[in-house]
Amino acid sequence: MKTPDVVSKDEWHAAHQRLLVKEKELTRARDALAAQRRRMPWLAVEEAYEFDGPQGRVSLLDLFEGRRQLVVYRAFFDPGVHGWPDHPCVGCSMMADQVSHLAHLNARDTTLAYVSRAPQPDIARVKARMGWTMPWYTMLDGFDADFGVDQWHGTNAFIRDGNRVFRTYFVNNRGDEALGTPWSYLDITALGRQEEWEDSPEGYPQTPPYTWWNWHDEYDVSARPAGEEQVRRAAEAGLLPG
Incomplete structure (x- = not known):
C-alpha cells in the first residue's frame, strides 16, 4: 500500500484548503443538478x-x-x-x-x-x-x-x-x-428541500433553512421549529447554503 506523504500541520491545512475549493464546486454543481430535476417534465x-x-x-x-x-x-x-x-x-x-x-x-x-x-x-x-x-x-x-x-x-x-x-x-x-x-x-423530488436558497420555479413552496427542523419525536407534538434566531446565528457563522 503506497500511502500519501506525511507533512507538517501547515502543509496539511494548505492541502485541505485546496481540496475544499473543489469540494465546494461539487456541492454547487450538485445543487444545480437538483434544480434541473425540479424542472423535469411530469x-x-x-x-x-x-x-x-x-x-x-x-x-x-x-x-x-x-x-x-x-x-x-x-x-x-x-x-x-x-x-x-x-x-x-x-x-x-x-x-x-x-x-x-x-x-x-x-x-x-x-x-x-x-x-x-x-x-x-x-x-x-x-x-x-x-x-x-x-x-x-x-x-x-x-x-x-x-x-x-x-x-x-x-x-x-x-x-x-x-x-x-x-x-x-x-x-x-x-x-x-x-x-x-x-x-x-x-433532492430527487419535484419540490426539493423547499428552502428559500434553492433555485426553484416560481411559486414552489419554500421556507427559510433550519426553521422547519425539529426533533423527530416532536414534529406532530409541539411543531416547535428552530426559529429565526438560529437562522441569524447560522448566517453570521457562514453556515447557510451557498
Whole structure:
C-alpha cells in the first residue's frame, strides 16, 4: 500500500484548503443538478396500480399517506432472489439499513415507501427482525416493469395534484446508492428541500433553512421549529447554503 506523504500541520491545512475549493464546486454543481430535476417534465400515471399492505389492498395514491410527494424504492425481496426467504438481497438490505428517521422527510410533505414481490407476512417478519420501519408494500401488478425496476433496484419519485399522480424522477444503479438521508431523498423530488436558497420555479413552496427542523419525536407534538434566531446565528457563522 503506497500511502500519501506525511507533512507538517501547515502543509496539511494548505492541502485541505485546496481540496475544499473543489469540494465546494461539487456541492454547487450538485445543487444545480437538483434544480434541473425540479424542472423535469411530469409524466401522468394513468394506470390504476394496486399493492397489498398491512391493512389490505391499496392504490398508488394511498401510498402517499395524504402527503404531496412520494418516493418509492423497489427492493428485491422476492421468491427466487438471493436471500429469500430470510432477507432481501444484500444490496437492498444495505439500502434499507441506511434510511434515516422518516419524520424529517414527512415534515417536508414527502413519504418514502418500499415495494417488493414478497407477501406481507414475509415483509412484516423481516422488518421486525431487521428493525426497519419504513412502509413496505407488495406489488400486485406490472408496477415494477412499467417503472423500470423489474430487473434491477431503483427509486422513483412521484407528486400528486389532488387525486392525479405524476412521475417526476427516476434513478437506479449507483445513482441511488447514497440515498437514505432526508436531504438525499428531497433532492430527487419535484419540490426539493423547499428552502428559500434553492433555485426553484416560481411559486414552489419554500421556507427559510433550519426553521422547519425539529426533533423527530416532536414534529406532530409541539411543531416547535428552530426559529429565526438560529437562522441569524447560522448566517453570521457562514453556515447557510451557498
